[in-house]
Amino acid sequence: MRSIFITGTDTDVGKTFVSKLMLDALKKDYPRTLGFKPIAAGCEHSTNGLRNEDALTLQAASTIDTDYNVINPIAFEPPIAPHIAAATQQVDLSVSVLSRHYKNACSLAPDILLTEGAGGWRLPLSANKHAEKREFLSDFVAHHKMQVVLVVGMRLGCLNHAVLTYEAIKKDGLTCVGWIANRCVASMLNYEDNKQTLTKLLDAPLLAEVPYASNKNASCVSFNKTEYWSQVF
């Protein structure tokens, strides 16, 4: 099984949008695909319990048919930082709890498991004055030695966010197998110059470019893979 973690330069940069396109593209070479959204903040009440749009998107794009709760085991209603929602509801958000859910997803024997983060790389799972008592979502990714794909939301400010995220991934001892340029805004001035800058600053290949979809629907855009895509996947 290949275990890929999808991180982004921030919340709302297109991790889910790109994950859906990746799951679509990967099923040719990896028949059993599974998207996994361990923590979702921002859910709607349904008759079956809380439901999150990202997790539903991943569920629909996966070839493995499984229960919602496997794909999204930890769901909070308010669209806020998950550790704050967890504290309010006295829910244990930790690497050990996430690992239990991760093992459950792995037990379905996917050829590829695509785990979508929440927010950016250093998302807190718990906050404590004492550094040794803190946990971050990145600790969970490091614990399972996942390969990381960085989604860069191509908008002003992304250079700083992309370089800092890349540095943190490396510092955590993980491999960023590539980055994806997602045109999440209608127009970015000097887009090509920004893309070229990132190809020089990030020591990881550009795997694909995703055009802007004016209707915000990932089914309406083509996923433009580079020559590096097939080397990585």
Ligand SMILES: Nc1ncnc2c1ncn2[C@@H]1O[C@H](COP(=O)(O)OP(=O)(O)OP(=O)(O)O)[C@@H](O)[C@H]1O
């Ligand atoms: N290439 C694109 N073209 C048009 N709209 C896009 C594109 N990428 C993302 N969007 C839109 O931007 C919004 C944020 O995207 P998305 O939900 O995928 O972000 P995210 O990084 O997964 O956020 P979160 O941190 O909440 O999981 C969505 O409305 C999505 O449809």
Ligand SMILES: C[C@H](N)[C@H](N)CCCCCC(=O)O
């Ligand atoms: C609600 C939002 N869309 C995400 N699900 C959660 C983003 C948390 C970001 C936390 C932070 O880094 O400030």
Ligand SMILES: [Mg+2]
């Ligand atoms: Mg998302």
